[in-house]
Amino acid sequence: MFEKEFIVTCDKTGVVICGCRCFEFRGCLCRHALVAFQLVGISSIPQRYILKRWTKEMRYRHSLDEYNMDDNNLLDESSCYSYLVHQTVKITEISASSNVAFNVAKEVIPMLLKRMLEVANANIVEQPSEEIRV
Numbered sequence: 789m790f791e792k793e794f795i796v797t798c799d800k801t802g803v804v805i806c807g808c809r810c811f812e813f814r815g816c817l818c819r820h821a822l823v824a825f826q827l828v829g830i831s832s833i834p835q836r837y838i839l840k841r842w843t844k845e846m847r848y849r850h851s852l853d854e855y856n857m858d859d860n861n862l863l864d865e866s867s868c869y870s871y872l873v874h875q876t877v878k879i880t881e882i883s884a885s886s887n888v889a890f891n892v893a894k895e896v897i898p899m900l901l902k903r904m905l906e907v908a909n910a911n912i913v914e915q916p917s918e919e920i921r922v
């Protein structure tokens with residue numbers, strides 16, 4: 789199998805540049821750069837290549853950010869969907885951070901789902917259907 793070759797430059801200060809430009813495009817180091825680090829004797833990834841978006845710090849900072857949307861913006865289905873995705877991601881991140889938080893989620897989420905199903909089923913009953921009237 790043909791593999792493309794890339795030129796990698798790496799110095800002992802931990803600055804690496806690879807021709808595949810993986811870090812520049814994806815924000816993570818390629819295998820070429822990791823091998824180059826090994827060859828120059830660098831045994832851990834230099835801090836400059838650990839982007840904040842990959843750290844726990846960023847994950848929690850993001851999850852605690854408020855979703856900037858007031859009730860007036862929740863008029864269309866797309867906005868509602870985005871809002872709900874944001875909220876459920878926050879719930880998931882916080883719930884996965886500790887056993888206590890996970891147990892709270894395990895206790896509360898089934899109640900929320902039950903309530904949502906009640907509302908959804910009530911809406912189905914409230915909406916008259918032409919097929920049922922006939």
Ligand SMILES: [Zn+2]
Binds near residue numbers: 794809818821
């Ligand atoms: Zn590379």
